[in-house]
Amino acid sequence: MRFLKASLLGSAAAFAAVGAGQAADLPVKKAAAVEYVRVCNAYGAGFFYIPGTDTCLRVSGRARFEYLYQNSGNRSGTNGDVSGYRSVARMNLDARTQTAYGTLRAFTRIEIQNRTGPYFTSGSRQREALAFPALGADAFGRAQQYVDIDKAFIQFAGITAGRASSFFDFYAHDYEFIGGTTGSDTYSTNLLAYTATLGGGLSATISAEDPTFRRFPVFGSGSNTAASPLAFNGGFAPFGSATFLSPIVVGTNQIALVDVTQKNRVPDVVGVLRLDQAWGSLQLSAASHEINGGNASFVSTSNTGGLTIASAGRAPTTYGWAVQAGGKFNL
Structure with missing residues (x-):
């Protein structure tokens, strides 16, 4: 009996040893390390790959x-x-x-x-x-x-499209305290632009820009004694009015019901020539801007206050322009 028990225990030990040997021969595979954030060095500090x-x-x-x-x-x-x-x-x-x-x-x-x-x-x-x-x-x-x-904005192959700083601007968006002063911050606008790289740090840009945030009412002069009740001196009508109206005077006739709010018809056109170097940058920029009074009809009144139709038309359109030169030097 003792011999049988010893034989069985010896067999069990042999099977255990063989099993352990076979287990040791199996390849051990470690789990791959999870890379949650991968640094992107192509565009400067602070970038990482979106997983x-x-x-x-x-x-x-x-x-x-x-x-x-x-x-x-x-x-x-x-x-x-x-x-x-x-x-x-x-x-x-x-x-x-x-x-x-x-x-x-x-x-x-x-x-x-x-x-x-x-x-x-x-x-x-x-x-x-x-x-x-x-x-x-x-x-x-x-x-x-x-x-x-x-x-x-989106930039690709020299094209910039979206809301961005005007290419006319050279020194904008600084951190001046605006309280107590007129401030120096320049608001962005909607634009579509193309920039050509000419080599040696020189570039040229042509840009069509939304003039909405650079428009102001075109003010008239004169009294509105014979004007419509919707006409107000200064061009500001009450809330709810469909049109801003203001009377003006041409010669001896008072012209009433002139639409003084400018209309967004022609984009501002901006041209830029810029040089960027290690020592700083230089820029020459120019812009054109349409000034218009819309397509409002107008009527004229006599000096006696009677209302008579004299003519109909629209306020003339003219264009303003601006030129800027600037330089930045890295000290």
Whole structure:
């Protein structure tokens, strides 16, 4: 019996040893390391590959706080507020993909601000649909939320399309405190441009740009004693009116019902010649801008106040122009 037990135990040990030997011969496969974030060095610091794609992305932004104190001589309206506060949040997304025809880039910048006080809030930004005001009697004109798609453009093979800084601009979007001054920040616009690289750091650009944010009412002169009830001196009609109207005077006749809001008919045309070097950059730029009064009909009145149809037509169109030269030097 003892011999049988010893034989069985010996057999079991032999099987165990053979099994262990066979297990040792099996290949051992380690799990591949998961690369959650892969650095992209092709376009500078801060880029990483979006998982599963060949697109490099950089996420950046900033937070900013400003406080302004400016003495006020009286307390009427919002003039009694001497303090102003502004908190700014900015987010940038810069995506780039290398293609057979060059780099394809998409860039967006969103800026959101909370602004209080009469020096930081802006009625112009509200009229341009870039901000909305608080409506309470104690906060109207003194508190404002500002939301702006400052940049949203695509660049490929020399073409820039979307919302971007005007190519006319050379020194824009600095960080000056705008309270108490007219400010130096230049707002972006919608554009379609082509840039040709000429070699040696020299480039030339032609750009067609949206003039909407660079238009202002064309003001008339004279009284509106014989004008329609919809006509208002200065060209600003009440909320809800379909057209902004203003009377003007030509010769001895008063012309009423002239549409003073400019129409978006012809894009601004910008031409740029630029040189970029290690020591800095130089730029020469020029632009044209249409000034028009739309296609509004007008009527004339006599000096006696009686309304008579004299002629019909539209205000003449003219063009303005601008030239700029600038230089930057890296010290």
